[in-house]
Amino acid sequence: MVFYIIGLGLGDEKDISVKGLEIVKKCDEVYLEHYTSILGVQKEKLEELYGRQIIMADREMCEEGIDTILENLSKTPQKNVAFLVVGDPFCATTHSDVQLRAIQLGIKVEIVHNASIINAIGCTGMQVYRFGETISIPFFTEKWRPYSFYEKIKKNREMGLHTLCLLDIKVKERTDENILKGKKIYEPPRFMSCKTAVEQLLEAEQQIAGKAFSKETKCVGVARVGFSDQLIRSGQMVDFLNIEMGPPLHSFVICADELHPIEEDMYKFYNKDSSKKDE
Numbered sequence: 001m002v003f004y005i006i007g008l009g010l011g012d013e014k015d016i017s018v019k020g021l022e023i024v025k026k027c028d029e030v031y032l033e034h035y036t037s038i039l040g041v042q043k044e045k046l047e048e049l050y051g052r053q054i055i056m057a058d059r060e061m062c063e064e065g066i067d068t069i070l071e072n073l074s075k076t077p078q079k080n081v082a083f084l085v086v087g088d089p090f091c092a093t094t095h096s097d098v099q100l101r102a103i104q105l106g107i108k109v110e111i112v113h114n115a116s117i118i119n120a121i122g123c124t125g126m127q128v129y130r131f132g133e134t135i136s137i138p139f140f141t142e143k144w145r146p147y148s149f150y151e152k153i154k155k156n157r158e159m160g161l162h163t164l165c166l167l168d169i170k171v172k173e174r175t176d177e178n179i180l181k182g183k184k185i186y187e188p189p190r191f192m193s194c195k196t197a198v199e200q201l202l203e204a205e206q207q208i209a210g211k212a213f214s215k216e217t218k219c220v221g222v223a224r225v226g227f228s229d230q231l232i233r234s235g236q237m238v239d240f241l242n243i244e245m246g247p248p249l250h251s252f253v254i255c256a257d258e259l260h261p262i263e264e265d266m267y268k269f270y271n272k273d274s275s276k277k278d279e
């Protein structure tokens, strides 16, 4: 009886490690956590390669249904279950709670790591050890416009560090009204783009006026890292209002004022005049 938490990396079905693949192939049940991140392929592609049926685990299943899955596993000594996580199981969203719940039930837990957006962001040319605290930018609503990320960016920049901004994902969400009425009607999925992130960042700067950054601050936007059509673009923050980064997922880097000479070269390499059409 083992509960395996396996990172799938970023990209497609082939980014699973050989170790992860061997484990998945021998598991009796395979769940894919799919509310904190997405892969570049449909689950059928994974099923084809893994030779296993995949059960999609949304937020409800991960937060509430997981206890039932684990309790059943704890009563079935010959059974093995795999819990697949896009990226690394402990990066950005930690699945430590799931690990702890399994351990408390006396289940052996094994982890298989993989690449995460947290380290793959080095693809921008900004050095991973020159990043400060990672921030998350949530979708603003009419009533809810939290600027809590602002002070963190400010602190990072005061220390001469870059900031990785993870952008909001809304998969299988319900409106407050539907929650109140107990209706299981879900909104279409939404993924924040670099453009929306910049609109919200500039709004926060205008409201707080703490000079954490400006329209001219150097930034790098990434889209679909690890996918076959990955895109990396650099420019001043304001440029991203006009740079089309394409389908999700997007992440955004707010650079430190001073760049290392190689970072500077990489910044220039990814910098294209956004008024010109992409080659």
Ligand SMILES: C[S@@+](CC[C@H](N)C(=O)[O-])C[C@H]1O[C@@H](n2cnc3c(N)ncnc32)[C@H](O)[C@@H]1O
Pocket: 010, 011, 036, 037, 038, 085, 086, 087, 088, 089, 090, 091, 092, 093, 115, 116, 117, 118, 165, 166, 167, 168, 169, 222, 223, 224, 225, 226, 227, 249, 250, 251
């Ligand atoms: C909660 S984090 C996912 C963490 C995941 N476990 C990992 O290790 O990468 C989700 C956010 O990371 C960013 N992200 C994840 N995968 C990405 C990718 N392939 N390209 C660009 N951004 C990505 C997006 O901003 C997304 O909203």
